[in-house]
Amino acid sequence: MEKLKNFINGKAVDSTSGETSSLINPSTGAAYATAPKSNAADVDAAFSAASDAFVGWRDSTPSQRQRALLKIADAIEDRQSEIIEIESRNTGKPISLTTSEEVPPMVDQIRFFAGAARNLEGKSAGEYMPGMTSMIRREPIGVIGQVTPWNYPMMMAVWKWAPAIAAGNTVVLKPSDTTPASTVWMANVMSEFLPAGVFNVVCGERETGRSVVEHKRPDMVSITGSVGAGIQVAQSAATQLKRVHLELGGKAPVVVFADADLPAAAEAIAIAGYFNAGQDCTAATRVIVQESVYDDFVALLTEQAKVIAIGAPDEDVFLGPVNNANQLARVAGFLERVPSHATV
CATH class of the missing domain: 3.40.309.10 (Aldehyde Dehydrogenase; Chain A, domain 2)
Structure with missing residues (x-):
């Protein structure tokens, strides 16, 4: 049986607890892999790695970040058959639709954010008061904690990490407990093009996600989930004045x-x-x-x-x-x- 690992500070590592959960192939109902049940110590390690990496990554130039993202997009595109198989087995999605409707836009989105890294907008500097010059300087927010859902695991991961990394931030991402496989795969691929610690993945269940969101280190937390989960995240973030990004459920x-x-x-x-x-x-x-x-x-x-x-x-x-x-x-x-x- 396949054994997934967390990805922290540029390396694949087991959870310190040694606990795992089974991943089920929805098409067969059978377990095909195990994933770590990360605890507070694992989340600490991931945020420590992201914090250390931020010192260097925030000072990288837009062109350096752009080149890294473009290389990541090319690598995923070149190896798309691998991630399509992984995503289909982990979600039950039809292979043909994953190939035509998910991978092309996902790769294009990475390239979009690579371009956006070099095209930040803002008001021009100027003298709005006598004797004083005002300007707006855009800087990375810092370390970002992210939680993604199970309905579009690989694409929603890209929507989280690509803009954050393009802007000079570092990331700790917790994928859904039922669909972590493609995100772990991406982390391994991305490590060839990013400094260690820029992108970290911790697998686990609801408690792991709570640990990511409530941890004191992230400067911003971002989740895609239910309205109830969004309320809890907003309440938790308010006590520490963290920035939040909430993409919540609807009824279309x-x-x-x-x-x-x-x-x-x-x-x-x-x-x-x-x-x-x-x-x-x-x-x-x-x-x-x-x-x-x-x-x-x-x-x-x-x-x-x-x-x-x-x-x-x-x-x-x-x-x-x-x-x-x-x-x-x-x-x-x-x-x-x-x-x-x-x-x-």
């Missing part, structure tokens, strides 16, 4: 009016609802339809649902399994709570 509605192209709307909404097994912050989870076309639209959307290709990741399918047992129970709960007037 779609409105269909009577003059819409109903077949086109049904097709688009089905794609929006079922892409990534509906595990998306912008998934079409509610459809509000004008009453005069309600029955017609329900019929069209039903037909679209019937033709969605479902199957294993290595098949030509659109819809694979949900990510984990908790998510499966949540989806099943919607059906169990269907009101009596509804038809399933």
Whole structure:
């Protein structure tokens, strides 16, 4: 069985506790790997490495940071077959869609932030008061603690670390406990192009994430998660005056009016609802339809649902399994709570 490790200060290391959790392949329901259950000592070590690395990385030039990110993007692109296989096995995502819809934009996003590193904007220096010159100087924030979700593990990791590192910050990232594999892989690839300690990964469960967020060292914490988790992070950060970046859950509605192209709307909404097994912050989870076309639209959307290709990741399918047992129970709960007037 594969054994994942944390990545701290440029090295793959076990948790100091020696404890691990099993990673489940959603397509088979079988455990295929173990990941560390990181504790406070592991989180301390990661933040210590990031803090030490920040001293040098903050003084790197935009061109140096840009070159590093461009090399990382090239390396991931060159080895994309590896990360696609890892991501699919860890999430159950269809290989074809991961190849076409996730890797290209993810690599492009790294390159975007590489370019952004050299194009910071701000007001010009000037004399706004007699005898005084005012200017704005942009500096890295410092050490950033980050927590990513399980629905887009590799892409959400990129959305966290790429802008932070491009701006001269260092990072400690805690991936979801069910999907850490692609993030650990990225850390190993990135280590060839970054100084030790600039990017660190600690695996673990909810307590590990709490330790990352509540640790005294990070100057900023960033999470993608539920509204409840965001509230807790904001409350914790307030006591230490940390900066926060919160990307929280939503309930995306779609409105269909009577003059819409109903077949086109049904097709688009089905794609929006079922892409990534509906595990998306912008998934079409509610459809509000004008009453005069309600029955017609329900019929069209039903037909679209019937033709969605479902199957294993290595098949030509659109819809694979949900990510984990908790998510499966949540989806099943919607059906169990269907009101009596509804038809399933």
